[in-house]
Amino acid sequence: MIDLQAAASPPWPETLDSAAAAWQWMDAASWRLAPWVQPEKIPTLVAILVFAWFMFASQRKAKRGVEIPIRRLAGLDALDEAIGRATEMGRPVLYVPGTDEIKEIQTIYSMMILRHVARKTAEYGTPIIVPTKNAVVMAFAEEAVRQGCADAGRPDAFVADNIRYLSDEQFAYCAGIAGIMYREKPAANIYMGMFYAEALILAETGFLHGAIQVAGTSRIEQLPAFVAACDYTIMGEEYFAVTAYLTREPSLVGTIRAGDVVKVAAIVLFVIGTWLATGAQEAAGRTWFDVYQRVFG
Amino acid sequence: MKREIPILLTVICGLLVTVAFFAPAPDDARGIHPTVWQAINSELLAWATVLVAVAFLLGIANVVRINLRQVAARHPDRWYKVVLLVSMFAFLVIGLAEMHESDLPAPLLRMLVPADRITLQSGGEIEGWIMESTPVGLRVREGEALEERVIPHAEVASIVEPSLKLWIYFKIFAPLQATMFALLAFYVASATFRAFRARSLEATLLLVAGAVVMLGQVSLGNEWTGGVAGEVKDFLMNNFVKAAERAIVIGASFGVLATGLRIVLGLERSYLSE
Numbered sequence: 366m367i368d369l370q371a372a373a374s375p376p377w378p379e380t381l382d383s384a385a386a387a388w389q390w391m392d393a394a395s396w397r398l399a400p401w402v403q404p405e406k407i408p409t410l411v412a413i414l415v416f417a418w419f420m421f422a423s424q425r426k427a428k429r430g431v432e433i434p435i436r437r438l439a440g441l442d443a444l445d446e447a448i449g450r451a452t453e454m455g456r457p458v459l460y461v462p463g464t465d466e467i468k469e470i471q472t473i474y475s476m477m478i479l480r481h482v483a484r485k486t487a488e489y490g491t492p493i494i495v496p497t498k499n500a501v502v503m504a505f506a507e508e509a510v511r512q513g514c515a516d517a518g519r520p521d522a523f524v525a526d527n528i529r530y531l532s533d534e535q536f537a538y539c540a541g542i543a544g545i546m547y548r549e550k551p552a553a554n555i556y557m558g559m560f561y562a563e564a565l566i567l568a569e570t571g572f573l574h575g576a577i578q579v580a581g582t583s584r585i586e587q588l589p590a591f592v593a594a595c596d597y598t599i600m601g602e603e604y605f606a607v608t609a610y611l612t613r614e615p616s617l618v619g620t621i622r623a624g625d626v627v628k629v630a631a632i633v634l635f636v637i638g639t640w641l642a643t644g645a646q647e648a649a650g651r652t653w654f655d656v657y658q659r660v661f662g
Numbered sequence: 663m664k665r666e667i668p669i670l671l672t673v674i675c676g677l678l679v680t681v682a683f684f685a686p687a688p689d690d691a692r693g694i695h696p697t698v699w700q701a702i703n704s705e706l707l708a709w710a711t712v713l714v715a716v717a718f719l720l721g722i723a724n725v726v727r728i729n730l731r732q733v734a735a736r737h738p739d740r741w742y743k744v745v746l747l748v749s750m751f752a753f754l755v756i757g758l759a760e761m762h763e764s765d766l767p768a769p770l771l772r773m774l775v776p777a778d779r780i781t782l783q784s785g786g787e788i789e790g791w792i793m794e795s796t797p798v799g800l801r802v803r804e805g806e807a808l809e810e811r812v813i814p815h816a817e818v819a820s821i822v823e824p825s826l827k828l829w830i831y832f833k834i835f836a837p838l839q840a841t842m843f844a845l846l847a848f849y850v851a852s853a854t855f856r857a858f859r860a861r862s863l864e865a866t867l868l869l870v871a872g873a874v875v876m877l878g879q880v881s882l883g884n885e886w887t888g889g890v891a892g893e894v895k896d897f898l899m900n901n902f903v904k905a906a907e908r909a910i911v912i913g914a915s916f917g918v919l920a921t922g923l924r925i926v927l928g929l930e931r932s933y934l935s936e
Contacts, residue, residue: 400694402684410684416916417923468710470918473925476933500721501714505933512934526728530721534835536842548739562846569849583914585907593853601910605917608932616929624916631912 385651391659408660419626424619433618440579440599441610447553447577448485457492457527458482459551461542461567463558463582464535467501471583475558476502476509477608478581482555483513487522494527496545498538503530539563543570556580556595557604560587568594581607634661669928676926678702725750757827764793768808778802779822780813788813792823871898 375393378386395404402410427433451458460482462475479495486493495510497503507528514523531541543566545551554571556564556578564580564587571578572594580591581599591598599607602624609617638657645654682703688696729743737743759766759774766774771791780788780800790804799814800821858873860866877883878895924930 399689399692400686403687406684413919413923416919417927420920420923466714470921470925473933474921477930480932500717500719500724503724504717504720509933526731528724529728530724533718533721534839536839540838540842562843565849565853566842566845569853572853583910583917585910585914588910590853593857594849602913602917604914605921616924620920620924624913624920627916628913 383651384653384656387653387656388651388659391656408662415630416623416627419623420620423622423626424616427615427619427622433622435606435610435613435618435621438599438603438606438610440581440597440603441607443577443579443597444482444555444611445485447555447579448482448489448491450577451486451552452489452491454552456550456552457494458486458553458555459542459545459549459571459576460493460495461554461556461558462495462497462502462506463556463560464498464538464563465559466499467505469559471559471604472502473505474605474607476505478557478611479506479509480513480516481608481611483510484516485513487514487517487519490519490522492524492527494529494545494549494551496529496531496538496542498531498533498535500530500533503528535561535563539566542567546570546574546576550574550576552576554578556582556591557599557607558582559584560591565590565594571595665931665934668934669931672925673928675706679706680926722750753827753830756830760825760827763791764803771803771808774826776824776826778824781819781821782813782817783819784817792821871902874898 375389375396377393378389381387381390398404398407423433448458460479462479463469463472465472467473467476483493493510495506497506507525510528511520511523514520529541532538546554551574554567554576556567557580560567560582561584564582568578568580568591578595579597579599580595581604582588582591583601583604585601588598588600592600605624606621608614609621638654638661641652641654641657645652678699682699685697685699686694688694688700726747729747733740733743733747756774759770763771763775775791777789778792780790780792780802782788788802788804790802791808793801793803793810795801795815796812799812800818801810801812803810854872858865858869860869874891875895875898877887877891878893884892921930925933
């Protein structure tokens with residue numbers, strides 16, 4: 366723990382009527398809080414706590430029966446359409462859970478979506494093929510598909526051989542999926558998760574085979590690839606609304622509302638930051654914009 | 663209990679790692695030392711690494727099971743499966759052999775691991791297998807019976823250590839990967855061709871913006887337009903594109919935060935079986 370003799374503590378300012386005084390107050394507070402928490406992370410901690418509070422409040426509201434509307438998301442409606450089309454054609458559905466590890470939140474979320482997709486395919490009696498790039502993801506995918514089949518009341522629809530570990534190498538994995546597209550001709554390709562350079566190769570290969578394609582990712586660099594090559598793309602925040610949209614479970618819908626409320630607060634902060642930055646253009650010494658930057662990064 | 667224990671473990675580990683993230687950073691000048699939270703965090707990360715390594719065996723088992731079954735069923739593509747399995751096990755054996763050179767019996771060592779070449783200061787050359795470099799010299803297995811001896815560092819002029827594992831990786835695997843990556847150029851062209859068809863007002867705007875950005879991105883395009891394309895490109899990228907990107911990233915970040923919180927607090931359970 367802190368040795369109080371090791372350094373002098375900065376004094377508290379007498380008033381908080383200037384940016385310099387606010388800066389001094391932050392110095393003093395940071396020095397005293399340092400033994401308990403990293404001072405530069407306090408704004409993050411506060412933001413998480415505020416978000417969590419909104420999340421729980423919205424969940425309670427949703428559980429009380431207050432209807433929280435979610436706008437229509439064409440990409441999510443298209444999931445059913447894609448599975449239905451594969452069923453009509455008597456061909457499998459290919460679900461690609463991205464190329465990242467399970468510690469990536471998008472991959473975990475992809476597993477939740479996979480469970481819903483597997484439930485639908487089991488209901489329709491359509492095979493689902495899930496190639497994975499990581500052995501841990503493969504284990505999760507097995508559980509998700511098995512559970513999805515159980516949710517549909519069709520545990521017999523689970524085929525262990527359709528959950529495949531291909532390779533940990535990015536382009537070997539990509540080549541493996543292209544091979545599945547050539548050989549097994551899935552009628553619907555669903556890409557959900559974290560993607561890198563392989564995104565366009567996969568989506569274009571799927572397009573060449575005439576499959577209906579639905580992609581979802583919040584990785585900004587690969588969104589143009591999916592938008593160009595897929596029939597429907599779920600982007601950014603929409604990706605994290607998939608399970609709430611599909612299940613309409615109050616606790617999940619509540620978190621979407623919490624996100625929206627906090628987004629409005631963020632917009633207000635952006636406006637304040639822009640105003641402060643404009644005012645600080647030609648100001649000398651410590652400005653309120655410096656204080657703002659120190660708090661919000 | 664089968665469901666509750668994983669949730670409990672998730673909550674405990676998630677909270678511990680979160681607390682470690684905010685725990686005070688060590689600062690010698692102020693006498694703040696690493697806390698127990700940082701130690702717990704490091705320990706959990708080490709456990710995660712071990713779990714991933716163990717899970718890798720599951721992956722190998724999956725590859726073997728699925729492909730062997732197709733070979734046994736005389737699937738039309740069975741020869742590809744055979745190539746896959748043979749390649750996988752050959753690489754595994756070669757990799758293991760290189761890792762355990764000192765323990766391998768002589769015939770296996772000769773068969774699986776290429777010999778190292780040591781050139782001596784005297785001009786002579788020794789072919790053998792370097793086990794390790796000690797403060798005294800190089801511990802080498804050489805000769806007909808592959809007996810161990812130590813060659814003092816002072817006597818060694820140069821060493822060549824060929825690796826079959828690296829040869830396979832760089833001469834076969836890396837070019838194959840580069841080939842797959844190179845396909846991207848053609849796919850970009852075909853996807854762009856479709857996306858840039860001026861079928862509606864939005865698509866026309868996309869086409870014009872895309873053309874301007876492409877012109878502005880290359881020196882020749884800039885030269886042709888007297889630098890205008892470059893300026894328009896910068897304007898589009900720094901204003902329209904960046905604004906849209908930030909909006910998507912901020913929205914997604916809240917989604918990440920909400921999902922993370924739900925998982926850490928044990929509210930999100932749909933990724934676990936029931």
